[in-house]
Amino acid sequence: MEWRKLNEHISSELEMNPELGIIRAILMKSYDGLPYHLKSCFLYMSIFPGHYSISRRRLVHRWKAEGYSSEVRGKSKGEIADGYFLELIERSLVLPYKESIGSRKGISSCKLHDLMREISISKAMEENLVFRMEEGCSLNTQGTIRHLAISSNWEGDQSEFESIVDLSHISLKLAKETPITADMEREPINRRDVCTFYCCVVFPFLARLADPLGVAVPRGLRKLKALHTLGVVNIARGKAILQDIKRLTRLRKLAVTGINKKNCKEFCSTLVHLSSLESLSVHSKEEGLGDCLDGLSSPPKNIQSLNLYVHLDKLPEWVSGLQNLVKLKLEDTRLTEVDGTIRVLGKLSNLSILCLLRRTFEAEGRRLSCRREAFPSLTALETGWYTGIRSVLFEEGTAPKLELLLDRGSISFSGLSCLPSLKEVMIRMDPQLANDVQYQLSRNPNKPVLKFV
Incomplete structure (x- = not known):
């Protein structure tokens, strides 16, 4: 009960209780000792509400999409961002919350201790990285703010909001974890960053919402050379879809539906060109496809996840060669x-x-x-x-x-x-x-x- 009261009134306790002040000073030294890239990732977590379970997968995707990681020595942005997550855990700045039995990654989510969250919020505001609009907050800001988090307990009106936010430079993010998050960039928007975010996060998300049985992709898909995730695409809805997908050589995750006897051979030919593919999901409601997927002579060697929802009669022969599965x-x-x-x-x-x-x-x-x-x-x-x-x-x-x-x-x-x-x-x-x-x-x-x- 005492700890619950402390958690509910942590800010006032920090001011009145000198022992907690000492603890906070020690924790601040842990933060000060972080390298620059980890400081940014740690402060980003102030966006999330208190006591919130933060999904490792979603956090890594957000760091990657919002430019907190970059490719280094052959490692992808996602691998680098995942390494940042683990390093924050190892330094005890973030608490592992849930470990999934059967998962090779082990830790699937994390939480911030209230003391660390207080530090994260205060330092993020000092650095103009995150501004939180919540009950009792001051609307005075200094300089350019990168992220805006609006809490559900903020009761301000439109005029208050517009007094702090330049709507001509705001870009809303799709985020389940927080009520609203946004960028407040007064400098010209970096088109590459915007394209990366939409290609890696928004388009796949909207596609799954629009039609769970698969969507027909728009013309010009082949131009998205850096696209990493695509699905669920109905390859039976257009003749040029597979030709477009074949040119997306940096794809890592692909989900398709609409496999039939007419297109299965070309589909197998398409997969041969996707050497970076790590996850493949294939759906079809057509009966008796038999050996339709056996035409894949050389499957992508890096496939780690394979989902088959297809009437096949027998397992495709190439599955036996997926030693990274x-x-x-x-x-x-x-x-x-x-x-x-x-x-x-x-x-x-x-x-x-x-x-x-x-x-x-x-x-x-x-x-x-x-x-x-x-x-x-x-x-x-x-x-x-x-x-x-x-x-x-x-x-x-x-x-x-x-x-x-x-x-x-x-x-x-x-x-x-x-x-x-x-x-x-x-x-x-x-x-x-x-x-x-x-x-x-x-x-x-x-x-x-x-x-x-």
């Missing part, structure tokens, strides 16, 4: 062979997350066997409703790093006691299955936890 999601693929599929997937040395969802396999009642030495890097396995799988067997020596097992169907498991890293099993509430799973977990030296979904 970390995450694989299969749904409605209706694969006819279980053992052969699992043998291929079990040999992928970096596969960490495997999701076998609705109608992954064609026939019902199949047994999935994970053999010795298979899935060396798997940390999370998810199975869904009507996957075609009746039971799963883990042999001793398989999946040595598996931490999370999630089943939304009613699959029976055996060999759970042989999984040395297992931490958590989540299943549907089925008394018979639950008793069996609980018995196996009790024999596992790691003492995994059983939960219900």
Whole structure:
């Protein structure tokens, strides 16, 4: 209770309590010791409300889009920005809030301690980096302000707003984390930065909102040479779409729908040119596409995430060569062979997350066997409703790093006691299955936890 009161009145406590003043001085030294690039990233976090869980992924994307990171020695802006996130965690300026079991990155979100947030807010205002319009704030500003954050408790009117904000130089950002964020640049707008932001963040976001089944892209898409993310695009809506996509050689994330027998060959040819691709998602509602994706002779070697929602009958042969693949999601693929599929997937040395969802396999009642030495890097396995799988067997020596097992169907498991890293099993509430799973977990030296979904 005392700490809760302190958090609610931290500003006044800092003024009245000399011990807290000493703590604040120590924390200020930690801030002063930061290199310039980390200071900017830390101060940027003052945009977010107090006690807010800040998504690592969204924060990194925002740093990247707003020019807080740049490519260095072959590393992308995103990799550099992600390194900044981890460095702030290591320096204890930011608190890790949530760690995702099964995620190779581990920490998925963070928070600012109230004391650090106070420092972040005050220094960001001193540096004219962020100005916060909130209850009780002073509307006097000095110089050019880069970001404006408007809190939900600010009750000013339009005249007050216009007295501080030059509307001719304001650019609103799409941001779920805060009520409004904006740039207040009185200098000429950098067109390259604006294009980067819209190409990397806004256009993909609007495309997903406009039509979840895929949109027809506008003419001239090929001119966006620096585009990193594109999706979801319906490649059946225009003849020139694939030719445009083929020229986007810096694409890292692509999601398409509308695959059919007429365009699948050209689609495979397009993928060969996207050597920077790291994430690929393919959707189609057309029946019986069979080996339509086998025409991909040389898949992008850097693919780390692959989502297939296509009626294929069998796994494309090139999947076996994706040695950098970390995450694989299969749904409605209706694969006819279980053992052969699992043998291929079990040999992928970096596969960490495997999701076998609705109608992954064609026939019902199949047994999935994970053999010795298979899935060396798997940390999370998810199975869904009507996957075609009746039971799963883990042999001793398989999946040595598996931490999370999630089943939304009613699959029976055996060999759970042989999984040395297992931490958590989540299943549907089925008394018979639950008793069996609980018995196996009790024999596992790691003492995994059983939960219900």
